[in-house]
Amino acid sequence: MSRPVIIGLTGSIGMGKSTVAEMFERAGTPVFDADAVVRAMQGPQGELLPAIEAAFPGTTGPGGLDRDLVGRLVFADKDALARLETIVHPAVARKREAFLIEHAGAPIVVFDIPLLFEKGGHKQVDRVVVVSAPADIQRDRVLARPGMTEEKFAHILSLQVPDSEKRAKADHVLDTGTTLAETEAQVRALIALLSAETDQKNSR
Structure with missing residues (x-):
């Protein structure tokens, strides 16, 4: 029985991953947004609140x-962060499995996972797609965010696999340092490529 090709979509902060995820969705590709799932489970009446x-x-x-x-509590405390992750990560994994079952008939699905390499998620996908832009563009985007500081930006980068390493490990790299139209064209070309490969594999 065939199953969807699972794309692991990732990229460092400010690289445009969320924008690219929306482009996949507009093209009809189901997207599992790990961050959105976590926000829902931590929101009002969220199922993770008692454990947290x-x-x-x-x-x-x-x-x-x-x-x-919570961000302040775990900011520089690895033990506290690990404690939080043991609550959050298994719950996200269950949601992801349910998502896969729901979209079992799709040719391609996307797992939008910020820390794909950092947490070992790249081992659970078929293709890794990294969004990347030049460092100066990344910096400008991130520092324009409300409440962002140089210190916060540096700390976040220290927790992430460097962009150059992500690109080296990727199966596909999408350039988000260009116009939105050009980035979207790259997304649609990638979907066409992977869909063709899936059709070919399933016809054997």
């Missing part, structure tokens, strides 16, 4: 998780 509250008392309320507070 038990591990980090005072961090949840009627509005869901206080992301800023």
Whole structure:
């Protein structure tokens, strides 16, 4: 029985991964957005709130998780971060499995996963697609975000596999340092390529 080709979509902060994920969706490719799933599970009445509250008392309320507070707690504390991840990651994995079952008939699906290499997720996908832009463009995009500082940017980069290494490990690299139209053309060309490969494989 055939199953979808699973694309692992990733890229460092500010590289345009979310924009590219939207382009895949517009082209009709189902996208599993790990960040969006986590936000929902940590939002009002979210299923992860009891476990997070038990591990980090005072961090949840009627509005869901206080992301800023938790962010400060785990910012420079690897043990606290690991504790949070043992709550979040298994729950995300269950949602991902349900997503795959729901879209079992699609030729291609996308897993939008920010820390694909860092957490070993690249081993669970068929193709790795990395979005990348020149460092100066990345920097400008990130520092334009509300509340972003040089220190935060440097800390986030320190937790991520360098862009050059991601590109070296990728099966496909999408250039987001160009216009949106040109990036979208790259996305559609990649979908056409992978769809053709899937059709060929399934016809054998």
